[in-house]
Amino acid sequence: MKVAFDQQVFLLQKYGGISRYFCNLQKEFFLKTHLDTRIFAPIHFNENLAALGDFCKSGYVLPDLPPKMRRLATEISIVYARFLMKKFSPDIIHETYFSLSDFKARKSKIVLTVYDFIHERYSEMFDQAHKTSDPKKVAALRADHVICISESTRRDLIEYCSVPEERISVTYLGADVCFRRQNIIPASSLGDQPPFVLFVGSRSGYKNFDGFVRAFASSDRLVKDFDIVCFGGGALTVAERNMSENVGLRVDQIRHYGGSDDILAKLYYHASALIYPSLYEGFGIPPLEAMAAGCPVVSSDTSSLPEVVGGAGEYFDPTEDEAIRVAMENVLYSNERCLDLVQRGYSQEAKFSWAKCADETLAIYRSLL
Incomplete structure:
Protein backbone atom coordinates (compact mmCIF):
# COMPACT_ATOMS: atom_id res chain seq x y z
CA MET A 1 0.00 0.00 0.00
CA ALA A 175 1.69 11.17 24.11
CA ASP A 176 5.33 10.87 23.09
CA VAL A 177 7.39 8.48 25.22
CA CYS A 178 9.72 11.30 26.30
CA PHE A 179 6.96 12.51 28.64
CA ARG A 180 6.75 9.27 30.65
CA ARG A 181 8.06 9.93 34.13
CA GLN A 182 10.66 7.16 34.01
CA ASN A 183 12.22 8.81 30.94
CA ILE A 184 12.51 12.32 32.45
CA ILE A 185 15.71 13.56 34.03
CA PRO A 186 14.75 16.10 36.74
CA ALA A 187 16.14 19.64 36.49
CA SER A 188 17.72 20.93 39.70
CA SER A 189 17.15 24.51 38.55
CA LEU A 190 13.38 23.90 38.57
CA GLY A 191 13.39 21.99 41.82
CA ASP A 192 15.06 24.91 43.58
CA GLN A 193 12.37 27.38 42.50
CA PRO A 194 9.07 28.06 44.32
CA PRO A 195 6.25 25.52 43.71
CA PHE A 196 4.36 26.29 40.51
CA VAL A 197 1.31 25.37 38.48
CA LEU A 198 1.79 24.86 34.75
CA PHE A 199 -0.08 26.29 31.76
CA VAL A 200 0.85 24.81 28.35
CA GLY A 201 0.23 26.19 24.85
CA SER A 202 -1.39 29.21 23.30
CA ARG A 203 -2.93 31.71 25.71
CA SER A 204 -5.35 33.39 23.31
CA GLY A 205 -9.14 33.50 23.26
CA TYR A 206 -10.74 30.13 23.90
CA LYS A 207 -7.66 28.91 25.83
CA ASN A 208 -9.04 31.01 28.72
CA PHE A 209 -5.69 32.09 30.14
CA ASP A 210 -7.17 35.30 31.56
CA GLY A 211 -9.87 33.35 33.39
CA PHE A 212 -7.27 31.05 34.90
CA VAL A 213 -5.09 33.96 36.08
CA ARG A 214 -8.10 35.75 37.60
CA ALA A 215 -9.11 32.57 39.43
CA PHE A 216 -5.57 32.03 40.71
CA ALA A 217 -5.26 35.63 41.87
CA SER A 218 -8.59 35.44 43.72
CA SER A 219 -7.07 32.97 46.19
CA ASP A 220 -4.78 34.46 48.84
CA ARG A 221 -3.42 30.96 49.54
CA LEU A 222 -2.52 30.23 45.94
CA VAL A 223 -0.88 33.63 45.47
CA LYS A 224 1.19 33.11 48.63
CA ASP A 225 2.24 29.51 47.95
CA PHE A 226 2.59 29.12 44.16
CA ASP A 227 3.87 30.73 40.99
CA ILE A 228 2.52 30.28 37.44
CA VAL A 229 4.76 28.85 34.71
CA CYS A 230 3.71 29.03 31.05
CA PHE A 231 5.23 26.92 28.29
CA GLY A 232 4.90 27.68 24.58
CA GLY A 233 2.58 30.16 22.95
CA GLY A 234 5.27 32.83 22.60
CA ALA A 235 6.66 35.17 25.22
CA LEU A 236 4.26 36.84 27.61
CA THR A 237 2.86 40.01 26.09
CA VAL A 238 2.71 43.44 27.66
CA ALA A 239 -1.09 43.07 27.88
CA GLU A 240 -0.73 39.74 29.72
CA ARG A 241 1.82 41.23 32.12
CA ASN A 242 -0.46 44.18 32.79
CA MET A 243 -3.46 41.93 33.31
CA SER A 244 -1.61 39.80 35.88
CA GLU A 245 -0.44 42.90 37.77
CA ASN A 246 -3.95 44.38 37.69
CA VAL A 247 -5.35 41.31 39.48
CA GLY A 248 -2.66 41.54 42.15
CA LEU A 249 0.14 39.19 41.08
CA ARG A 250 3.79 40.10 41.45
CA VAL A 251 5.76 40.99 38.33
CA ASP A 252 7.90 37.87 38.71
CA GLN A 253 5.05 35.49 39.64
CA ILE A 254 4.38 34.39 36.05
CA ARG A 255 7.32 32.93 34.15
CA HIS A 256 7.52 31.75 30.54
CA TYR A 257 9.54 28.92 28.96
CA GLY A 258 9.79 27.81 25.36
CA GLY A 259 11.84 25.24 23.52
CA SER A 260 12.11 21.49 23.27
CA ASP A 261 10.04 18.58 24.53
CA ASP A 262 12.83 17.91 27.02
CA ILE A 263 12.19 21.26 28.70
CA LEU A 264 8.43 20.68 28.72
CA ALA A 265 8.88 17.18 30.18
CA LYS A 266 10.95 18.62 33.03
CA LEU A 267 8.25 21.22 33.69
CA TYR A 268 5.59 18.50 33.94
CA TYR A 269 7.87 16.57 36.31
CA HIS A 270 8.31 19.49 38.70
CA ALA A 271 4.89 21.16 38.41
CA SER A 272 2.43 20.84 41.28
CA ALA A 273 -0.37 20.53 38.71
CA LEU A 274 -1.23 21.21 35.07
CA ILE A 275 -4.10 23.69 34.82
CA TYR A 276 -6.00 23.30 31.54
CA PRO A 277 -8.83 25.87 31.45
CA SER A 278 -9.79 25.79 27.73
CA LEU A 279 -13.35 26.59 26.73
CA TYR A 280 -13.02 23.97 23.96
CA GLU A 281 -10.50 21.39 22.73
CA GLY A 282 -10.66 18.93 19.85
CA PHE A 283 -8.51 16.55 21.90
CA GLY A 284 -5.97 18.16 24.24
CA ILE A 285 -2.53 16.52 24.20
CA PRO A 286 -1.05 18.43 27.20
CA PRO A 287 -3.27 16.64 29.77
CA LEU A 288 -2.16 13.32 28.27
CA GLU A 289 1.50 14.34 28.49
CA ALA A 290 0.99 15.53 32.08
CA MET A 291 -0.58 12.23 33.11
CA ALA A 292 2.33 10.33 31.57
CA ALA A 293 4.75 12.51 33.53
CA GLY A 294 2.97 12.00 36.85
CA CYS A 295 1.62 15.57 37.01
CA PRO A 296 -1.91 16.00 38.45
CA VAL A 297 -4.41 17.43 35.95
CA VAL A 298 -6.93 20.16 36.83
CA SER A 299 -9.09 20.60 33.75
CA SER A 300 -12.14 22.11 32.13
CA ASP A 301 -15.11 19.77 31.88
CA THR A 302 -15.90 20.81 28.29
CA SER A 303 -15.83 19.26 24.79
CA SER A 304 -13.33 16.38 24.42
CA LEU A 305 -11.45 16.81 27.69
CA PRO A 306 -13.47 14.30 29.76
CA GLU A 307 -12.79 11.75 26.97
CA VAL A 308 -9.06 12.28 27.30
CA VAL A 309 -8.68 12.77 31.05
CA GLY A 310 -11.40 10.35 32.14
CA GLY A 311 -11.47 9.81 35.90
CA ALA A 312 -7.94 11.18 36.30
CA GLY A 313 -8.76 14.87 36.56
CA GLU A 314 -10.19 17.47 38.89
CA TYR A 315 -12.80 19.20 36.72
CA PHE A 316 -14.28 22.68 36.68
CA ASP A 317 -16.60 24.87 34.62
CA PRO A 318 -14.17 27.12 32.70
CA THR A 319 -16.68 29.97 32.53
CA GLU A 320 -16.72 30.29 36.34
CA ASP A 321 -13.60 31.78 37.95
CA GLU A 322 -14.74 30.57 41.36
CA ALA A 323 -15.03 26.99 40.10
CA ILE A 324 -11.48 27.13 38.71
CA ARG A 325 -10.17 28.43 42.05
CA VAL A 326 -11.93 25.74 44.07
CA ALA A 327 -10.70 22.95 41.77
CA MET A 328 -7.08 24.17 42.02
CA GLU A 329 -7.25 24.40 45.81
CA ASN A 330 -8.87 20.95 46.08
CA VAL A 331 -5.81 19.42 44.44
CA LEU A 332 -2.96 21.65 45.52
CA TYR A 333 -3.83 21.49 49.21
CA SER A 334 -4.54 17.76 49.40
CA ASN A 335 -1.63 15.31 49.16
CA GLU A 336 -4.15 12.48 49.09
CA ARG A 337 -6.01 13.95 46.10
CA CYS A 338 -2.73 14.65 44.27
CA LEU A 339 -1.50 11.09 44.69
CA ASP A 340 -4.86 9.70 43.63
CA LEU A 341 -4.88 11.79 40.43
CA VAL A 342 -1.29 10.79 39.62
CA GLN A 343 -2.07 7.07 39.91
CA ARG A 344 -5.30 7.44 37.95
CA GLY A 345 -3.37 9.44 35.36
CA TYR A 346 -0.88 6.67 34.73
CA SER A 347 -3.74 4.22 34.10
CA GLN A 348 -5.65 6.66 31.89
CA GLU A 349 -2.66 7.64 29.75
CA ALA A 350 -1.87 3.97 29.10
CA LYS A 351 -5.13 3.70 27.13
CA PHE A 352 -3.67 6.01 24.45
Whole structure:
Protein backbone atom coordinates (compact mmCIF):
# COMPACT_ATOMS: atom_id res chain seq x y z
CA MET A 1 0.00 0.00 0.00
CA LYS A 2 1.29 3.46 -0.93
CA VAL A 3 0.24 6.37 1.29
CA ALA A 4 0.99 10.04 0.72
CA PHE A 5 0.72 12.83 3.29
CA ASP A 6 0.43 16.25 1.67
CA GLN A 7 2.52 19.27 2.62
CA GLN A 8 -0.17 21.63 3.96
CA VAL A 9 0.40 21.62 7.70
CA PHE A 10 4.18 21.57 7.34
CA LEU A 11 3.97 24.92 5.57
CA LEU A 12 1.67 26.34 8.28
CA GLN A 13 3.32 25.21 11.52
CA LYS A 14 6.85 25.43 12.86
CA TYR A 15 5.88 23.14 15.74
CA GLY A 16 2.30 22.34 16.78
CA GLY A 17 0.09 19.39 17.57
CA ILE A 18 -1.11 18.65 14.04
CA SER A 19 2.37 18.28 12.57
CA ARG A 20 3.34 16.17 15.61
CA TYR A 21 0.38 13.89 14.87
CA PHE A 22 1.45 13.24 11.28
CA CYS A 23 5.11 12.82 12.21
CA ASN A 24 4.14 10.17 14.75
CA LEU A 25 1.99 8.38 12.18
CA GLN A 26 4.97 8.40 9.81
CA LYS A 27 7.22 6.95 12.53
CA GLU A 28 4.79 4.12 13.23
CA PHE A 29 4.10 3.40 9.55
CA PHE A 30 7.83 3.38 8.75
CA LEU A 31 8.17 0.22 10.84
CA LYS A 32 5.58 -1.67 8.76
CA THR A 33 7.33 -3.31 5.80
CA HIS A 34 4.16 -3.65 3.69
CA LEU A 35 3.65 0.13 3.67
CA ASP A 36 5.28 2.82 1.58
CA THR A 37 4.36 6.10 3.26
CA ARG A 38 5.82 9.44 2.26
CA ILE A 39 5.40 13.04 3.35
CA PHE A 40 5.40 15.32 0.31
CA ALA A 41 6.83 18.58 1.66
CA PRO A 42 9.92 19.23 -0.49
CA ILE A 43 10.48 22.57 1.27
CA HIS A 44 8.73 23.46 4.49
CA PHE A 45 8.98 25.35 7.81
CA ASN A 46 8.30 22.53 10.28
CA GLU A 47 10.79 21.49 12.95
CA ASN A 48 8.86 18.34 13.92
CA LEU A 49 9.25 17.08 10.35
CA ALA A 50 12.89 18.10 10.18
CA ALA A 51 13.57 16.05 13.34
CA LEU A 52 12.18 12.81 11.88
CA GLY A 53 15.59 11.91 10.51
CA ASP A 54 15.81 8.31 9.31
CA PHE A 55 12.05 7.86 9.56
CA CYS A 56 11.40 10.16 6.64
CA LYS A 57 12.97 12.00 3.74
CA SER A 58 11.65 15.23 5.16
CA GLY A 59 12.61 17.72 2.49
CA TYR A 60 14.41 20.96 3.26
CA VAL A 61 13.40 23.02 6.29
CA LEU A 62 13.52 26.75 5.65
CA PRO A 63 14.30 29.43 8.24
CA ASP A 64 11.79 32.12 9.12
CA LEU A 65 11.28 34.27 6.04
CA PRO A 66 9.68 37.67 5.34
CA PRO A 67 6.00 37.32 4.29
CA LYS A 68 6.59 37.76 0.54
CA MET A 69 9.39 35.20 0.45
CA ARG A 70 7.37 32.81 2.60
CA ARG A 71 4.44 33.00 0.18
CA LEU A 72 6.77 32.33 -2.76
CA ALA A 73 8.38 29.35 -0.99
CA THR A 74 4.93 27.98 -0.18
CA GLU A 75 3.80 28.19 -3.80
CA ILE A 76 6.99 26.48 -5.01
CA SER A 77 6.52 23.70 -2.45
CA ILE A 78 2.89 23.14 -3.49
CA VAL A 79 3.69 22.90 -7.20
CA TYR A 80 6.65 20.58 -6.66
CA ALA A 81 4.70 18.41 -4.17
CA ARG A 82 1.87 17.95 -6.68
CA PHE A 83 4.38 16.80 -9.31
CA LEU A 84 6.07 14.36 -6.91
CA MET A 85 2.81 13.00 -5.58
CA LYS A 86 1.44 12.36 -9.07
CA LYS A 87 4.63 10.49 -9.93
CA PHE A 88 4.33 8.42 -6.71
CA SER A 89 0.72 7.44 -7.60
CA PRO A 90 -0.47 6.69 -4.05
CA ASP A 91 -3.35 4.43 -3.09
CA ILE A 92 -4.25 6.80 -0.23
CA ILE A 93 -3.74 10.54 0.04
CA HIS A 94 -4.09 11.71 3.63
CA GLU A 95 -4.67 15.46 3.61
CA THR A 96 -3.01 17.17 6.56
CA TYR A 97 -5.15 20.31 6.61
CA PHE A 98 -8.07 21.97 4.82
CA SER A 99 -7.91 23.14 1.23
CA LEU A 100 -10.52 24.15 -1.32
CA SER A 101 -8.60 22.09 -3.91
CA ASP A 102 -7.21 18.58 -3.51
CA PHE A 103 -4.05 16.72 -4.48
CA LYS A 104 -5.98 13.75 -5.79
CA ALA A 105 -4.05 11.46 -8.09
CA ARG A 106 -5.81 9.02 -10.41
CA LYS A 107 -7.55 6.25 -8.45
CA SER A 108 -6.31 7.58 -5.08
CA LYS A 109 -8.67 7.59 -2.12
CA ILE A 110 -8.78 10.72 0.03
CA VAL A 111 -8.62 10.62 3.83
CA LEU A 112 -8.92 13.79 5.90
CA THR A 113 -8.34 14.31 9.61
CA VAL A 114 -10.48 16.95 11.33
CA TYR A 115 -9.19 18.24 14.65
CA ASP A 116 -11.72 20.63 16.12
CA PHE A 117 -14.47 23.18 15.44
CA ILE A 118 -13.10 26.11 17.38
CA HIS A 119 -13.58 28.52 14.48
CA GLU A 120 -17.21 27.48 14.20
CA ARG A 121 -18.05 27.53 17.91
CA TYR A 122 -16.06 30.69 18.74
CA SER A 123 -16.14 32.54 15.43
CA GLU A 124 -16.16 35.93 17.17
CA MET A 125 -12.61 35.26 18.43
CA PHE A 126 -11.09 34.98 14.94
CA ASP A 127 -10.80 37.38 12.03
CA GLN A 128 -12.11 36.18 8.70
CA ALA A 129 -8.64 35.70 7.21
CA HIS A 130 -7.79 33.01 9.78
CA LYS A 131 -11.05 31.06 9.76
CA THR A 132 -10.97 27.53 8.36
CA SER A 133 -14.72 26.88 8.32
CA ASP A 134 -15.31 27.02 4.55
CA PRO A 135 -12.28 25.01 3.36
CA LYS A 136 -12.82 22.54 6.19
CA LYS A 137 -16.37 21.79 5.06
CA VAL A 138 -15.31 21.51 1.40
CA ALA A 139 -12.45 19.16 2.29
CA ALA A 140 -14.62 17.04 4.59
CA LEU A 141 -17.38 16.59 2.02
CA ARG A 142 -15.01 15.57 -0.79
CA ALA A 143 -13.04 13.08 1.34
CA ASP A 144 -13.73 9.37 1.00
CA HIS A 145 -13.34 9.07 4.77
CA VAL A 146 -12.93 11.55 7.63
CA ILE A 147 -10.98 10.81 10.80
CA CYS A 148 -11.89 12.75 13.96
CA ILE A 149 -9.58 12.86 16.96
CA SER A 150 -12.41 12.63 19.52
CA GLU A 151 -16.08 11.80 19.79
CA SER A 152 -16.68 15.46 20.58
CA THR A 153 -15.14 16.44 17.23
CA ARG A 154 -17.13 13.73 15.46
CA ARG A 155 -20.39 15.18 16.80
CA ASP A 156 -19.33 18.65 15.70
CA LEU A 157 -18.39 17.36 12.23
CA ILE A 158 -21.89 15.96 11.75
CA GLU A 159 -23.46 19.18 13.05
CA TYR A 160 -21.40 21.68 11.06
CA CYS A 161 -20.48 19.76 7.90
CA SER A 162 -23.29 17.18 7.53
CA VAL A 163 -20.84 14.38 6.74
CA PRO A 164 -22.63 10.97 6.80
CA GLU A 165 -21.80 8.97 9.94
CA GLU A 166 -20.68 5.94 7.91
CA ARG A 167 -17.81 8.02 6.46
CA ILE A 168 -16.47 9.03 9.88
CA SER A 169 -14.14 7.26 12.33
CA VAL A 170 -12.58 8.35 15.61
CA THR A 171 -8.91 7.67 16.33
CA TYR A 172 -7.42 9.06 19.54
CA LEU A 173 -3.96 10.59 19.72
CA GLY A 174 -1.07 9.66 21.99
CA ALA A 175 1.69 11.17 24.11
CA ASP A 176 5.33 10.87 23.09
CA VAL A 177 7.39 8.48 25.22
CA CYS A 178 9.72 11.30 26.30
CA PHE A 179 6.96 12.51 28.64
CA ARG A 180 6.75 9.27 30.65
CA ARG A 181 8.06 9.93 34.13
CA GLN A 182 10.66 7.16 34.01
CA ASN A 183 12.22 8.81 30.94
CA ILE A 184 12.51 12.32 32.45
CA ILE A 185 15.71 13.56 34.03
CA PRO A 186 14.75 16.10 36.74
CA ALA A 187 16.14 19.64 36.49
CA SER A 188 17.72 20.93 39.70
CA SER A 189 17.15 24.51 38.55
CA LEU A 190 13.38 23.90 38.57
CA GLY A 191 13.39 21.99 41.82
CA ASP A 192 15.06 24.91 43.58
CA GLN A 193 12.37 27.38 42.50
CA PRO A 194 9.07 28.06 44.32
CA PRO A 195 6.25 25.52 43.71
CA PHE A 196 4.36 26.29 40.51
CA VAL A 197 1.31 25.37 38.48
CA LEU A 198 1.79 24.86 34.75
CA PHE A 199 -0.08 26.29 31.76
CA VAL A 200 0.85 24.81 28.35
CA GLY A 201 0.23 26.19 24.85
CA SER A 202 -1.39 29.21 23.30
CA ARG A 203 -2.93 31.71 25.71
CA SER A 204 -5.35 33.39 23.31
CA GLY A 205 -9.14 33.50 23.26
CA TYR A 206 -10.74 30.13 23.90
CA LYS A 207 -7.66 28.91 25.83
CA ASN A 208 -9.04 31.01 28.72
CA PHE A 209 -5.69 32.09 30.14
CA ASP A 210 -7.17 35.30 31.56
CA GLY A 211 -9.87 33.35 33.39
CA PHE A 212 -7.27 31.05 34.90
CA VAL A 213 -5.09 33.96 36.08
CA ARG A 214 -8.10 35.75 37.60
CA ALA A 215 -9.11 32.57 39.43
CA PHE A 216 -5.57 32.03 40.71
CA ALA A 217 -5.26 35.63 41.87
CA SER A 218 -8.59 35.44 43.72
CA SER A 219 -7.07 32.97 46.19
CA ASP A 220 -4.78 34.46 48.84
CA ARG A 221 -3.42 30.96 49.54
CA LEU A 222 -2.52 30.23 45.94
CA VAL A 223 -0.88 33.63 45.47
CA LYS A 224 1.19 33.11 48.63
CA ASP A 225 2.24 29.51 47.95
CA PHE A 226 2.59 29.12 44.16
CA ASP A 227 3.87 30.73 40.99
CA ILE A 228 2.52 30.28 37.44
CA VAL A 229 4.76 28.85 34.71
CA CYS A 230 3.71 29.03 31.05
CA PHE A 231 5.23 26.92 28.29
CA GLY A 232 4.90 27.68 24.58
CA GLY A 233 2.58 30.16 22.95
CA GLY A 234 5.27 32.83 22.60
CA ALA A 235 6.66 35.17 25.22
CA LEU A 236 4.26 36.84 27.61
CA THR A 237 2.86 40.01 26.09
CA VAL A 238 2.71 43.44 27.66
CA ALA A 239 -1.09 43.07 27.88
CA GLU A 240 -0.73 39.74 29.72
CA ARG A 241 1.82 41.23 32.12
CA ASN A 242 -0.46 44.18 32.79
CA MET A 243 -3.46 41.93 33.31
CA SER A 244 -1.61 39.80 35.88
CA GLU A 245 -0.44 42.90 37.77
CA ASN A 246 -3.95 44.38 37.69
CA VAL A 247 -5.35 41.31 39.48
CA GLY A 248 -2.66 41.54 42.15
CA LEU A 249 0.14 39.19 41.08
CA ARG A 250 3.79 40.10 41.45
CA VAL A 251 5.76 40.99 38.33
CA ASP A 252 7.90 37.87 38.71
CA GLN A 253 5.05 35.49 39.64
CA ILE A 254 4.38 34.39 36.05
CA ARG A 255 7.32 32.93 34.15
CA HIS A 256 7.52 31.75 30.54
CA TYR A 257 9.54 28.92 28.96
CA GLY A 258 9.79 27.81 25.36
CA GLY A 259 11.84 25.24 23.52
CA SER A 260 12.11 21.49 23.27
CA ASP A 261 10.04 18.58 24.53
CA ASP A 262 12.83 17.91 27.02
CA ILE A 263 12.19 21.26 28.70
CA LEU A 264 8.43 20.68 28.72
CA ALA A 265 8.88 17.18 30.18
CA LYS A 266 10.95 18.62 33.03
CA LEU A 267 8.25 21.22 33.69
CA TYR A 268 5.59 18.50 33.94
CA TYR A 269 7.87 16.57 36.31
CA HIS A 270 8.31 19.49 38.70
CA ALA A 271 4.89 21.16 38.41
CA SER A 272 2.43 20.84 41.28
CA ALA A 273 -0.37 20.53 38.71
CA LEU A 274 -1.23 21.21 35.07
CA ILE A 275 -4.10 23.69 34.82
CA TYR A 276 -6.00 23.30 31.54
CA PRO A 277 -8.83 25.87 31.45
CA SER A 278 -9.79 25.79 27.73
CA LEU A 279 -13.35 26.59 26.73
CA TYR A 280 -13.02 23.97 23.96
CA GLU A 281 -10.50 21.39 22.73
CA GLY A 282 -10.66 18.93 19.85
CA PHE A 283 -8.51 16.55 21.90
CA GLY A 284 -5.97 18.16 24.24
CA ILE A 285 -2.53 16.52 24.20
CA PRO A 286 -1.05 18.43 27.20
CA PRO A 287 -3.27 16.64 29.77
CA LEU A 288 -2.16 13.32 28.27
CA GLU A 289 1.50 14.34 28.49
CA ALA A 290 0.99 15.53 32.08
CA MET A 291 -0.58 12.23 33.11
CA ALA A 292 2.33 10.33 31.57
CA ALA A 293 4.75 12.51 33.53
CA GLY A 294 2.97 12.00 36.85
CA CYS A 295 1.62 15.57 37.01
CA PRO A 296 -1.91 16.00 38.45
CA VAL A 297 -4.41 17.43 35.95
CA VAL A 298 -6.93 20.16 36.83
CA SER A 299 -9.09 20.60 33.75
CA SER A 300 -12.14 22.11 32.13
CA ASP A 301 -15.11 19.77 31.88
CA THR A 302 -15.90 20.81 28.29
CA SER A 303 -15.83 19.26 24.79
CA SER A 304 -13.33 16.38 24.42
CA LEU A 305 -11.45 16.81 27.69
CA PRO A 306 -13.47 14.30 29.76
CA GLU A 307 -12.79 11.75 26.97
CA VAL A 308 -9.06 12.28 27.30
CA VAL A 309 -8.68 12.77 31.05
CA GLY A 310 -11.40 10.35 32.14
CA GLY A 311 -11.47 9.81 35.90
CA ALA A 312 -7.94 11.18 36.30
CA GLY A 313 -8.76 14.87 36.56
CA GLU A 314 -10.19 17.47 38.89
CA TYR A 315 -12.80 19.20 36.72
CA PHE A 316 -14.28 22.68 36.68
CA ASP A 317 -16.60 24.87 34.62
CA PRO A 318 -14.17 27.12 32.70
CA THR A 319 -16.68 29.97 32.53
CA GLU A 320 -16.72 30.29 36.34
CA ASP A 321 -13.60 31.78 37.95
CA GLU A 322 -14.74 30.57 41.36
CA ALA A 323 -15.03 26.99 40.10
CA ILE A 324 -11.48 27.13 38.71
CA ARG A 325 -10.17 28.43 42.05
CA VAL A 326 -11.93 25.74 44.07
CA ALA A 327 -10.70 22.95 41.77
CA MET A 328 -7.08 24.17 42.02
CA GLU A 329 -7.25 24.40 45.81
CA ASN A 330 -8.87 20.95 46.08
CA VAL A 331 -5.81 19.42 44.44
CA LEU A 332 -2.96 21.65 45.52
CA TYR A 333 -3.83 21.49 49.21
CA SER A 334 -4.54 17.76 49.40
CA ASN A 335 -1.63 15.31 49.16
CA GLU A 336 -4.15 12.48 49.09
CA ARG A 337 -6.01 13.95 46.10
CA CYS A 338 -2.73 14.65 44.27
CA LEU A 339 -1.50 11.09 44.69
CA ASP A 340 -4.86 9.70 43.63
CA LEU A 341 -4.88 11.79 40.43
CA VAL A 342 -1.29 10.79 39.62
CA GLN A 343 -2.07 7.07 39.91
CA ARG A 344 -5.30 7.44 37.95
CA GLY A 345 -3.37 9.44 35.36
CA TYR A 346 -0.88 6.67 34.73
CA SER A 347 -3.74 4.22 34.10
CA GLN A 348 -5.65 6.66 31.89
CA GLU A 349 -2.66 7.64 29.75
CA ALA A 350 -1.87 3.97 29.10
CA LYS A 351 -5.13 3.70 27.13
CA PHE A 352 -3.67 6.01 24.45
CA SER A 353 -0.66 5.49 22.19
CA TRP A 354 0.66 6.51 18.80
CA ALA A 355 0.96 2.82 17.90
CA LYS A 356 -2.76 2.32 18.52
CA CYS A 357 -3.56 5.50 16.59
CA ALA A 358 -1.50 4.27 13.62
CA ASP A 359 -3.05 0.78 13.64
CA GLU A 360 -6.58 2.21 13.63
CA THR A 361 -5.65 4.67 10.87
CA LEU A 362 -4.18 1.85 8.78
CA ALA A 363 -7.41 -0.14 9.20
CA ILE A 364 -9.32 2.85 7.75
CA TYR A 365 -6.98 2.98 4.75
CA ARG A 366 -7.50 -0.72 4.11
CA SER A 367 -11.27 -0.39 4.30
CA LEU A 368 -11.18 2.04 1.35
CA LEU A 369 -9.23 -0.18 -1.04
